[in-house]
Amino acid sequence: MSSEKTTFVYVTYIRATQQKIFDAITRPEIAARYWGHGNVSDWKVGSKWEHVRDNEEKKVNIAGDVIEIDPPKRLVISWSDPAEYDNREAHSRVTFDLVPYEDMVRLTVTHDELEAGSGMANGISRGWPLVLSSLKSYLETDEPMDVFANPCATETAA
Numbered sequence: 419m420s421s422e423k424t425t426f427v428y429v430t431y432i433r434a435t436q437q438k439i440f441d442a443i444t445r446p447e448i449a450a451r452y453w454g455h456g457n458v459s460d461w462k463v464g465s466k467w468e469h470v471r472d473n474e475e476k477k478v479n480i481a482g483d484v485i486e487i488d489p490p491k492r493l494v495i496s497w498s499d500p501a502e503y504d505n506r507e508a509h510s511r512v513t514f515d516l517v518p519y520e521d522m523v524r525l526t527v528t529h530d531e532l533e534a535g536s537g538m539a540n541g542i543s544r545g546w547p548l549v550l551s552s553l554k555s556y557l558e559t560d561e562p563m564d565v566f567a568n569p570c571a572t573e574t575a576a
Contacts, residue, residue: 424539425530428546432523434557436516439523440490442553443514446470452552452562455479461487466503467495482509491516497529499538510538525550 432439442448446456450472459467461484469480481503482496493514502508510533515526527546532539552563 422534423530424532424534425528426532426539426543426546427529428527428550430525430550430554431519432525432554432557433521434523436490436518436523438557439516439525439553440493440514442557443493444489446472452556452565453549454565459484461493463487468500482512485511525553 434442442452444457444459444461446458450456454473455469455471457467458470459465461467463484463486465484467482467484468478471477471479478500480497481500482498484493484495486492486494495512496506496509497512498505498509510529510531513526513528513530515524515528517524517526527550529542529546532542548563548565552565556562
């Protein structure tokens with residue numbers, strides 16, 4: 419039984435080098451600063467990677483495999499709930515493409531092979547814009563956003 423698939427694409431321009439952005443994605447101590455999670459792997463094709471919460475619990479929230487890596491231009495990983503890691507059909511795919519653009523880098527994140535209407539598809543459509551905005555803010559100003567903040571909770575009625 420096959421389900422309908424969907425794709426999410428987000429493009430942003432960051433005033434940083436390709437290497438600095440690539441390192442921010444792949445080095446857990448940097449990712450933790452703007453994402454609240456470290457991306458942990460040896461970053462070799464076929465290796466497992468884990469998205470580990472940067473707190474005392476160190477919970478693995480996402481797991482997958484390194485599919486393709488071409489530092490500092492491209493990274494392709496599979497993406498799944500850790501409980502579904504062994505079920506390859508449950509994996510989606512994330513591609514990070516980093517292309518120089520004038521004095522910036524155009525970062526395109528493509529998250530595809532998502533089951534349309536799934537909790538994962540709904541979650542990443544809200545999560546990627548927040549995480550990538552925090553990445554941009556962190557690399558350009560050294561001030562990440564609070565990716566765990568709930569903006570609706572701080573709004574006041576007019």
